[in-house]
Amino acid sequence: TYDEMACVYKGWYKTRAIRAYWEQCKVAELRVDPEDGMTYTYDEMACFYKGWYKTNAIWAYWKQCTLWDEAAEKQYWLEAVHEDGMALKYAPADLKADREVVLEAISVRSNAFRYADAALRRNRDFVRQAVSQNGDALEYAADSLK
Incomplete structure (x- = not known):
């Protein structure tokens, strides 16, 4: 998860650099959107919700969604x-x-x-x-x- 990765790199890199790296890594990660039960990458979810919510809110929502297993x-x-x-x-x-x-x-x-x-x-x-x-x-x- 992002939190685990941030914890590992916390003293070595700035939060912005960790987030940028995470953005590159998370392409394959799927999470289940509870609104429709479908799975999405972060980019797909962000694209869908970007007209309604700010990026930080979408990111927080993404982190709360269940990982696809x-x-x-x-x-x-x-x-x-x-x-x-x-x-x-x-x-x-x-x-x-x-x-x-x-x-x-x-x-x-x-x-x-x-x-x-x-x-x-x-x-x-x-x-x-x-x-x-x-x-x-x-x-x-x-x-x-x-």
């Missing part, structure tokens, strides 16, 4: 594939290999199986599970299992 990400993708199984196409690679996420996607759309990790499409036990949920999923299993 793996459990939240998995839950997000479970909900996304529940709405549209084809959302699996856009899921991160580690979730394309997650049995629960892939099975949920297949239960909605059998052809979502084509976007699952290749190891799952080759796994006999997993393919049985997938086909028991949606028989059409067999079409997207590894050729050796058809």
